[in-house]
Structure formats: C-alpha cells, structure tokens
Amino acid sequence: MPEEGLVWPGMLLVATDSHTTTHGAFGVFSTGIGATDMAAVLLTGEIWFRVPEIIKINIRGKIGKGIMAKDIILYIISQLGTDVALYKAIEFDGEAVKELSLDERLVLCNMSVEMGAKATYIRPDEKVMEYISHTNPKKYKKFKSVKRINNINSDEYEFVYDFDISELEPQVALPHRVDKVVSVSQAVGKPIHQALIGTCTGGRIDDIKIAAQILNGKRVYPSVRLLIIPASHKILQKCIELGYMQTLLDAGATLATPSCGPCLGAHEGVLSGGEACISTPSRNFHGRMGSAEAKIFLSSPATVSASALKGVITDPREYL
Amino acid sequence: MFESIIKGKVFKVGDDIDTGQIYPGRYLYLTSPEEIASHAMENIIPDFSKKIEEEDWIIVGRKNFGCGSSREHAPRAILCAGIKAIVAESFGRIFYRNAINIGLPVLKYPDIIKKVHQGDLIKINLQDGLITLYNPERKISIEKYPPQLLSILKSGGLISYLKKFGEYCHLNK
Numbered sequence: 001m002p003e004e005g006l007v008w009p010g011m012l013l014v015a016t017d018s019h020t021t022t023h024g025a026f027g028v029f030s031t032g033i034g035a036t037d038m039a040a041v042l043l044t045g046e047i048w049f050r051v052p053e054i055i056k057i058n059i060r061g062k063i064g065k066g067i068m069a070k071d072i073i074l075y076i077i078s079q080l081g082t083d084v085a086l087y088k089a090i091e092f093d094g095e096a097v098k099e100l101s102l103d104e105r106l107v108l109c110n111m112s113v114e115m116g117a118k119a120t121y122i123r124p125d126e127k128v129m130e131y132i133s134h135t136n137p138k139k140y141k142k143f144k145s146v147k148r149i150n151n152i153n154s155d156e157y158e159f160v161y162d163f164d165i166s167e168l169e170p171q172v173a174l175p176h177r178v179d180k181v182v183s184v185s186q187a188v189g190k191p192i193h194q195a196l197i198g199t200c201t202g203g204r205i206d207d208i209k210i211a212a213q214i215l216n217g218k219r220v221y222p223s224v225r226l227l228i229i230p231a232s233h234k235i236l237q238k239c240i241e242l243g244y245m246q247t248l249l250d251a252g253a254t255l256a257t258p259s260c261g262p263c264l265g266a267h268e269g270v271l272s273g274g275e276a277c278i279s280t281p282s283r284n285f286h287g288r289m290g291s292a293e294a295k296i297f298l299s300s301p302a303t304v305s306a307s308a309l310k311g312v313i314t315d316p317r318e319y320l
Numbered sequence: 321m322f323e324s325i326i327k328g329k330v331f332k333v334g335d336d337i338d339t340g341q342i343y344p345g346r347y348l349y350l351t352s353p354e355e356i357a358s359h360a361m362e363n364i365i366p367d368f369s370k371k372i373e374e375e376d377w378i379i380v381g382r383k384n385f386g387c388g389s390s391r392e393h394a395p396r397a398i399l400c401a402g403i404k405a406i407v408a409e410s411f412g413r414i415f416y417r418n419a420i421n422i423g424l425p426v427l428k429y430p431d432i433i434k435k436v437h438q439g440d441l442i443k444i445n446l447q448d449g450l451i452t453l454y455n456p457e458r459k460i461s462i463e464k465y466p467p468q469l470l471s472i473l474k475s476g477g478l479i480s481y482l483k484k485f486g487e488y489c490h491l492n493k
Contacts, residue, residue, distance in 0.1 A: 036392060264345035
C-alpha cells in the first residue's frame with residue numbers, strides 16, 4: 001500500500017492482516033481486523049474501537065555494525081513480553097529510531113503486534129516525507145506546509161520504557177516463542193535445513209541487499225535451502241535491477257514470488273518433521289510453518305544469510 | 321440465537337494459545353462451517369471438536385488467548401464447533417474483536433483459571449456481567465460489555481447487527 005501512494009501520516013488505516021501495524025512507521029494509526037469487520041468497513045466506512053492507552057518505548061544508543069532493526073525489536077520483546085502491549089498502542093522514539101532507515105522502522109512497527117499492540121506509531125520525519133514525495137506528490141505538497149505539533153505530553157503515556165542498544169549483539173528467537181530470545185553467540189552452531197529471507201517482516205530491499213552482500217561470490221551451504229521471498233513485486237523488480245537477485249541465484253538461493261508463503265505454513269517452503277528453519281518473519285509458534293515437529297528460529301536477514309552460508313546459526317558480523 | 325445466560329462445562333487451556341494452534345494456516349481455504357469446526361484446536365488438542373460434541377462447553381484460558389493472526393477462522397472454528405463462550409485472563413485483541421463480531425461471547429477475568437477445574441459447571445450472565453461458580457456457589461463480577469458491543473452480540477454478530485439497524489447506532493438497542 002505505501003508503494004502505491006495509499007499511505008500518509010495521520011491516517012486511520014485498517015487491513016485484514018495482523019501486521020497492518022507496520023504502517024505506523026509513516027505516522028499512521030494502523031491496525032489489523034478480521035473479515036467481518038472489513039465487510040462492515042466497506043459497507044459503512046466506520047468501525048468500532050476501544051481507544052488504547054499508549055506506552056512509549058525509547059531506543060537510545062548507536063546501532064552497532066551488523067545490527068538490524070530485527071535484532072533490536074527481538075531484544076525488546078524478550079525484555080517486555082508478548083502481552084505487555086495488549087489493547088495498547090506503542091510509540092517508538094529515540095536516537096536509534098531516528099538513525100534507522102524507513103525500511104528498518106517498518107520492522108519495529110511490524111513486530112510490535114507480537115507484544116499485543118493494537119497500533120504502533122513513529123513520528124514521521126524527513127525520511128517519511130522523502131518517500132511520500134515519490135509515491136504521493138499531492139499529499140507530500142500538503143504535508144510540506146503543515147507545521148509540526150508535539151501534542152502528546154509525557155504524562156499521557158501509561159508507561160515509558162527506555163532501552164540502550166549500543167552493546168547489542170545479533171539476536172535469535174528460539175523455538176517456539178518469539179520472546180525466547182538469546183544473543184547469537186548462545187545459538188551459534190545449531191544446524192539448519194532452511195533459511196528464509198522474506199515476507200512482510202524481512203523481505204524489503206535493505207534485507208535482500210544485505211543477503212546479497214554476505215553471499216556475494218559464495219555458495220549456500222549444500223544441505224540448506226535458502227528462500228528469497230521479496231515483500232512485493234516492486235521490491236522484487238528493484239532487486240533484480242540492482243543485481244541482488246543475480247548474486248543470490250548464483251549463490252544457490254531459491255526465489256519465490258511475493259507472498260506470505262511458508263511463514264504461515266501455506267506453501268513455498270513448508271517444513272517437514274525434524275527440520276529447522278532460520279527466518280526473517282515475525283512468528284515461530286509451534287507448527288506454524290508446517291510440521292509440529294519442525295523448529296523455527298527468528299533473526300535478522302543478516303543472521304539468516306550468514307547461517308545459510310555455514311549451514312548452522314552464525315554471527316553475521318564475521319561477514320560484514 | 322443470542323442467550324444472555326450461558327451455562328456450560330469448563331474446558332481448560334493454557335497461556336498464549338495462538339491463532340495457529342486454534343486454527344492451522346493450511347486450512348484457511350475452507351469455508352464450510354462443519355469442515356472449519358472439525359479442525360478447531362487440532363494441533364494441540366486432537367479430536368477437540370469430537371470431545372465437545374456432547375453437552376455445552378465453555379473454554380477457560382489464561383493470558384493472551386487468541387494471540388497472533390487476524391484470521392477470523394480462529395474464533396469461527398470455536399463457534400462452529402459449538403463452544404458457548406470463552407473466558408480468559410486476557411485475549412489477543414484482534415481475536416477478541418473478531419469473536420464479538422461473529423457473535424461468540426469473550427470475557428476477561430484475571431485468575432479465572434485458578435478458580436475452576438476441568439469439567440466444572442459455570443454460568444455466565446452477559447447482561448449483568450456475572451459469572452456463577454458452583455461447589456460452593458459464588459458469583460464473580462466481570463467487566464460488563466459497553467452497550468454497543470452487547471448490541472452486536474445480541475444481534476448474533478456484526479453483520480446481523482448492521483442488517484437490522486443499517487448503521488452503527490448504539491445505546492440501549
């Protein structure tokens with residue numbers, strides 16, 4: 001939707017996917033709903049909501065080399081738990097958030113639903129405006145002239161959490177919980193059969209770029225299937241243009257067309273019993289990607305790529 | 321058919337029952353209520369739909385029941401399988417609203433799981449916001465539904481509500 005110019009700051013946006021919270025990186029109140037709710041929205045243009053309390057998460061510190069937004073958000077989820085934001089909205093702020101690219105901020109907002117969040121918000125800045133200037137010049141013109149107002153007082157937050165990620169290592173969520181997170185050094189050496197870079201959480205240009213960087217001129221470990229599933233057709237086409245796809249295909253990766261695919265056990269990478277997969281998506285519930293006897297590890301695209309190279313969970317910083 | 325008073329036997333489940341456990345992703349293409357019902361909870365409770373075929377049952381869960389996806393199949397499988405209501409400490413918020421929208425009562429109460437055993441009979445009064453436990457008999461107050469949501473449940477779900485009223489209107493209907 002952002003690619004089509006359909007997303008801009010200040011919207012109230014609903015879609016039939018729990019990861020609709022992703023659009024919060026554009027300064028949007030965006031949330032997932034079910035089919036009946038959507039039918040009612042199409043019919044009436046209205047929806048019922050409980051207005052959520054807001055919790056604020058400040059992320060401070062300089063982002064280390066090889067550390068991606070996925071590492072940051074996995075760490076935060078492991079510290080706060082999967083129900084800290086139930087019925088609540090989250091606002092992300094702090095110097096580390098400002099440093100992240102828009103693509104990377106989408107990851108924070110995407111994964112916040114794994115803490116139970118109704119919606120997630122990041123104050124839109126020049127990075128958002130730059131994106132919208134290309135996708136929706138009409139709206140961009142309108143926003144350019146709007147004076148920014150800071151209209152949330154600190155006492156309006158139900159709770160404020162502070163994190164410093166300067167010393168953060170790459171993170172891995174172990175089977176079968178997204179909050180069962182360890183530093184990569186505690187997970188290295190675990191063998192994998194499949195590596196997945198893709199889906200709404202980890203299939204954007206930045207993600208595929210880092211995979212191409214790590215695998216450039218090298219080959220995927222013989223017993224590992226590396227799947228690349230770009231998050232959209234535009235991203236797929238852009239990655240072909242930039243040469244990333246060629247690099248990855250030369251390295252032995254398998255390419256699948258954009259879809260949720262194996263993330264929810266639908267197709268294109270469904271796991272069988274006894275298999276272990278390290279992947280960029282957001283969930284590793286028991287049996288989610290196929291067999292209930294399979295294991296799913298979650299990590300950043302960098303960690304997935306390095307692991308695909310070595311056949312075991314690997315710290316990506318060795319290759320960056 | 322809306323029942324303001326719901327009676328059923330307790331079926332206990334644990335923490336963080338996600339939508340994939342309630343209804344696996346590989347069955348999302350199904351549309352028939354009977355088929356959907358047959359797969360309810362199958363990854364974690366084999367033959368769940370058969371286990372609850374006789375008598376009326378109420379699922380009692382811990383925290384974060386229904387976390388995960390927005391798939392409406394999750395509450396629908398539970399409803400089609402014949403479950404009368406779900407009481408839990410907390411719910412995944414999309415599951416919570418999906419359940420209300422399809423007419424499946426969902427109620428929050430902290431520590432409910434500690435107060436009941438598998439198979440216990442309980443009674444829920446949706447209008448007054450009361451749960452009655454037995455042996456010994458005692459009533460516990462729960463957060464009442466706002467009038468708007470009670471109207472949606474009374475109508476048998478959001479689609480029936482909108483067919484009846486044509487729009488969101490609310491109080492005391």
